[in-house]
Amino acid sequence: MIGPVRVLVNNAAHDDRHTTESVTPEYWDDRIAVNLKHQFFAAQAVLPDMQAANVGAIVNFGSISWMTGQGGMPVYTASKSAVLGLARSLARNYGAYNIRVNSVVPGWIMTERQVEKWLTPQGEADLMKEQCLKRKLYPDDISKVVVFLASEEASACTSQQYIVDGGRV
DSSP states (O other), X not given: OOOSOOEEEEOOOOOOOOOTTTOOHHHHHHHHIIIIIHHHHHHHHHHHHHHHHTOEEEEEEOOGGGTTTOOSXXXXXXXXXXXXXXXXXXXXHHGGGXXXXXXXXXXXXXXXXXXXXXXXHHHHHHHHHHOSSOSOBOHHHHHHHHHHHHSGXXXXXXXXXXXXXXXXX
8 A cells, every 4th residue: 555645746637729719618628627527526525634644735737828818728828727716615615724836838839749749840930939039848847837736845945836837927
């Protein structure tokens, strides 16, 4: 047995592009489930263990898409903006148990999926104009922040969003 859960990382998303007109109630529910709902219910499932241990760290993944006013995916941006509210609410409710809840807010991270589906020469040129750091961002850039937030090194960090976007927003 590995013991009670002390760290939860909520990282799942579906960022397919869509128009407002094309969204059905079923599409809305599916995207909210993938991008937000699991974060609440996964936290709900581990909070009793964390409360019993009087320690824990929850790291939720958001997105800068709503901060930049990115169009073409309104359900995704709506759900990812809600991640911050969820993290702040949980941080307030469970801070007395030494449970920290934060959000990591990635910019455009060059995952295999992103490169295959969305990266174009023009898109990359635009990104380099928008970012302060003139380089692509990769999963390791995000994982380092997640490891920090999950560690005791971040014992005074809670109810925050940590933007990892190369200085884009």
